[in-house]
Amino acid sequence: MFGQMMDRPLLISSVMRHAELQHPNREIVSVTGDQARHRYTFRDAFARVRKLANALARMGAKPGDRIGTLAWNDYRHLETYYAVSCSGFVCHTLNPRLFEDQLIYIANHAEDRWLFIDPMFVPLVEKLQPSLKTIEGYIILTDDAHMPETKLPRARSYESLIAGESDVFEWPDFDERTASSLCYTSGTTGDPKGVLYSHRSTILHCYAMALPDASGLSSNDVVMPVVPMFHVNAWGLPYACAMVGTKIVFPGPKMGDPPTLQALIEEEQVNFAAAVPTVWQGLVAYLQKTGKRVDSLKRVLCGGSAVPLALADALRDPYGAHIVHAWGMTETSPLGTVCTWSHEANKLPGDRRDALRAKQGRSIFGIELKIVDDDGKELPHDGKSFGALKVRGPWVASGYYRRDSDEVFDQEGWFSTGDVATICPLGYMQITDRTKDVIKSGGEWISSIDLENLAVSHPAIAQAAAIAIPHPKWQERPMLVVVLKPGESLTREDVLNFFLGKVAKWWIPDDVVFVEKLPLTATGKLSKLQLRKQFEGYVLPGA
Incomplete structure (x- = not known):
């Protein structure tokens, strides 16, 4: 009826x-x-x-x-x-x-x-x-x-x-x-x-x-x-x-x-x-x-x-x-969560309530969130477990325009955001990392892969990796780690000038570091995790 x-x-x-x-x-x-x-x-x-x-x-x-x-x-x-x-x-x-x-x-x-x-x-x-x-x-x-x-x-x-x-x-x-x-x-x-x-x-x-x-x-x-x-x-x-x-x-x-x-x-x-x-x-x-x-x-x-x-x-x-x-994405229209105080949060002592301000907030009605492990198993909202963040709802994309399929959309209607997050017992979500190596500068994404592909198109560069380095104003800025071909010589300015006119100016890395080799995984893939650890605490010029 x-x-x-x-x-x-x-x-x-x-x-x-x-x-x-x-x-x-x-x-x-x-x-x-x-x-x-x-x-x-x-x-x-x-x-x-x-x-x-x-x-x-x-x-x-x-x-x-x-x-x-x-x-x-x-x-x-x-x-x-x-x-x-x-x-x-x-x-x-x-x-x-x-x-x-x-x-x-x-x-x-x-x-x-x-x-x-x-x-x-x-x-x-x-x-x-x-x-x-x-x-x-x-x-x-x-x-x-x-x-x-x-x-x-x-x-x-x-x-x-x-x-x-x-x-x-x-x-x-x-x-x-x-x-x-x-x-x-x-x-x-x-x-x-x-x-x-x-x-x-x-x-x-x-x-x-x-x-x-x-x-x-x-x-x-x-x-x-x-x-x-x-x-x-x-x-x-x-x-x-x-x-x-x-x-x-x-x-x-x-x-x-x-x-x-x-x-x-x-x-x-x-x-x-x-x-x-x-x-x-x-x-x-x-x-x-x-x-x-x-x-x-x-x-x-x-x-x-x-x-x-x-x-x-x-x-x-x-x-x-x-x-x-607040948190959201282009794919979520964008509003997904907002960090306003719930009835339970308002009853917390001031210092504990203030700690919630660092989180991205609670989902608004219409948005469902979950975090999953590498096997797709849903993880508890205990504020300690962290996993890949998935979202669904009536203003969340179900696919991309004029693309047949994409792995970020599953058969159960969930969209994989590419973020890693925790969700506390009060429902407050916090982004802790990213599952892909994009760089977010001033609220805009920069593709590390695109920067790397452009860098290795230089005739003197053998390998390159772009990673995010914390920045006091822009949150993150890209840094390029470069391996030169044998017998070649480049300066930092040579590499940065190579990017001019090929990408937006705000995409150009803030620094270039030359190394003898890049860290690899057991399967021969570039290990961004090891690279980030290697440059932990690195301060960009002018930051």
Whole structure:
């Protein structure tokens, strides 16, 4: 027997309709390349979203088409988010921090038809354009007055695109499992992998994001998503903020600029913000140097890499901002766990409760976690046993876009995260290691295998290994350990210069160490475990 309840699909357009009806006058403030502080309301925003939807229809976009963006956090990017997905197309956000070959691969693999670009990235896209096989035109996110000169074919400004369109549009109904957005992760070796989100998964994640024991958002909040919209949908905030009616403050291209962030927080009275630890480290250093304040800021959602307790303390005292540690991945939409206090945790003595702050937190409803040993046997949640972390839930990927299979997805529906973790009796999970040798710097993954493959392409290098070395600002930075071919000679600078132009600058190792041989396992494989032990305590230049 089925219940007799209405069966309405969970679509992103429902968030938009609700925001227009319940929160029409709530503000959206943006820093953009052409305006220091743009300001309008949800009512204004979604009227323009309908104009863009009409423009996309006139351009001939069809259900399922991938439409790319290469843009910062601002109001035009937000409008693109909603117009593309709610029309039944797929909003594909590209990460400008990736190096050029990756961007080309991702755009071609997704078969993007159009690309919406921040003016700042026009020179980059002009370099890529000859290799982009499927893109039919380029929309520059500005107006005609600020339109840069460009050789991109069929390029026009965003404002001219929507200027003549009607703000009346009937949003279509379709299956809630329809794809809504696409984000590629390069967190493991090989080519980047696409994670294809659905309307259903996005709405369920949106509900979970706003729960009191997650972000705890309400219409009384002023939220600044510093975490980029080009990476995992800014952790779901563009949807959750509209659903509950928060004021939104977008930092645009200034997301890494402490003076701008401080000014936005104080002038717009931001009380909730989200970003990786390196952003907050930079802001704290700026506050300590200048004596400026961020008194309105009360909660900081922080993830991407482990949050140093010293950073949490520096924001709490004397500024009164509390860091909320969270964990997730591109494959988990991304929210998986949040370190908020449970009833049991609140009863702990202060020192024991504070110790929980180093953990990534408890799973929110909808997310199941387990840790397993090498044989796949589930391990107890005793805070001592550690094993491979697996996760499943309605906003967790079940596979990668246009890939037949992958060993990280098992037949029981679990996704292997690549992390090693413990889970304590209170349910708090802590990442202790990684099962693969990727390097995480400033919340972004760097593939050690890709660095090694590039290094050994040098005619003088016989073997190379990239390992993570702790760094006070970036959490981890890559170091390259090199074995030269007999009779060859290279300097540290020679090797580092070899990487220029071949990978993103932030991928380039911080140091190079020359050794006679690399440690191997009994089967002849490189032993990263022994190598890390060999360089335990190593201090990088300038760290």
